[in-house]
Amino acid sequence: MSNVLVVGGAGYIGSHTCKALHKAGYTPVTYDNLVNGYEDAVQWGPLEKGDLLDAGRLDAVMARYKPVCVIHFAAFAYVGESVLDPAKYYGNNITGSLSLLDAMRRNGIDSIVFSSTCATYGEVDTLPIVETLPQNPVSPYGFSKLVVENALRDYGRAYGLKWVAMRYFNAAGLDPEGDLGGRHDPETRVIPVAIMAAMRQTGFEVFGTDFDTPDGTAIRDYIHVCDLADAHVRAIPYLQGGGESTAFNLATGRGISVREILAAVEKAVGAPVPANYVPRRAGDVPILYATGEKAREVLGWVPQYTDIDFIVKTAADWLRRHHN
Ligand SMILES: NC(=O)c1ccc[n+]([C@@H]2O[C@H](COP(=O)([O-])OP(=O)(O)OC[C@H]3O[C@@H](n4cnc5c(N)ncnc54)[C@H](O)[C@@H]3O)[C@@H](O)[C@H]2O)c1
Ligand SMILES: O=c1ccn([C@@H]2O[C@H](COP(=O)(O)OP(=O)(O)O[C@H]3O[C@H](CO)[C@@H](O)[C@H](O)[C@H]3O)[C@@H](O)[C@H]2O)c(=O)[nH]1
DSSP states (O other): OOEEEEETTTSHHHHHHHHHHHHTTOEEEEEEOOSSOOGGGOOSSOEEEOOTTOHHHHHHHHHHHOOSEEEEOOSOOOHHHHHHOHHHHIIIIIIHHHHHHHHHHHTTOOEEEEEEEGGGTOSOSSSSBOTTSOOOOSSHHHHHHHHHHHHHHHHHHHHOOEEEEEEEOEEEOOOTTSSOOOOOSSOOOHHHHHHHHHHHTOOEEEEOSOSSSTTSSOEEOEEEHHHHHHHHHHHHHHHHTTOOOEEEEEOOSOOEEHHHHHHHHHHHHTSOOOEEEEOOOTTOOSBOOBOOHHHHHHHOOOOSOOOHHHHHHHHHHHHHHTOO
């Protein structure tokens, strides 16, 4: 069985990808410092504790497992926090990623799948977003991911690195089989926050009702975490088969407003979300969505869980069991 080094594999999207890799016949080797990850999420292969910046540890793990590919999820990922503490984001996301790329060079590992984000596009005039649009991120988080995308391109040209950058839209939902949860501390993302508000009957803040959208609330493209995982698995044979290094938007093509999320949450929980309407959150753009057509054409990737009621239900089922 081929080993795949999953850096950040104890986190939310990484752990779901480990499960998908295992199902596809790979052995996922998780490398994670557990700063935001959970040991009990590592269920389908070994856990090697270590930090992106620890070159000696990376060398030892790469030499031991000789992975055919690296999938790199490890990063800090809160847009708002990155504005308040950019040093944290530049240090971990940029310096950490360069440390990983250099370890790959030293160890002769030439393929990487990288977690990028639609936050690299910034404010766009054209919808749906396509991969060829200019990338002008508005947050240090988005910028940190764009710098790494550029490093991949440069390392590809200079050193022959083969890479895929996956630009996720809003990752959502949880393993429908219930093996994995989603724990973020603090939790800020709309679906889990709204579910907890409905379960506890505490207030939920809708950030902005004056966007230029049909119901006035912001629109995002919510892509199920298992569909994200599937795209990463597909990228491995793509790169091994000589596929061109490139970026893919991972999205459903369907924009969902915050009010529509609340309706889905009310259905899943069976209780109303006590909503308070407050001003916009700094940095939020009105609408983001993409078709995912390039990934469909090139990787044969077809998202399976596109119904927002189902996506929300997978998250609500887990949160109900772990209510406390
Ligand atoms: N969640 C989303 O909606 C979303 C959207 C777009 C892109 N992304 C990107 O996807 C990736 C995964 O996101 P997530 O939501 O699963 O986050 P997460 O925090 O759950 O997972 C990240 C994992 O990386 C580990 N990690 C962080 N820094 C590390 C370091 N220096 N050394 C070793 N391990 C380290 C953490 O412990 C954690 O287990 C991130 O790169 C994020 O930027 C996420
Ligand atoms: O309590 C809340 C939380 C969110 N929102 C709104 O819900 C939408 C989605 O917000 P959130 O779930 O926080 O996601 P984003 O800010 O869109 O960012 C996510 O999605 C990005 C890709 O789009 C990733 O890069 C980020 O890492 C990830 O956190 C936005 O309009 C928010 O203003 C609320 O109204 N109330």
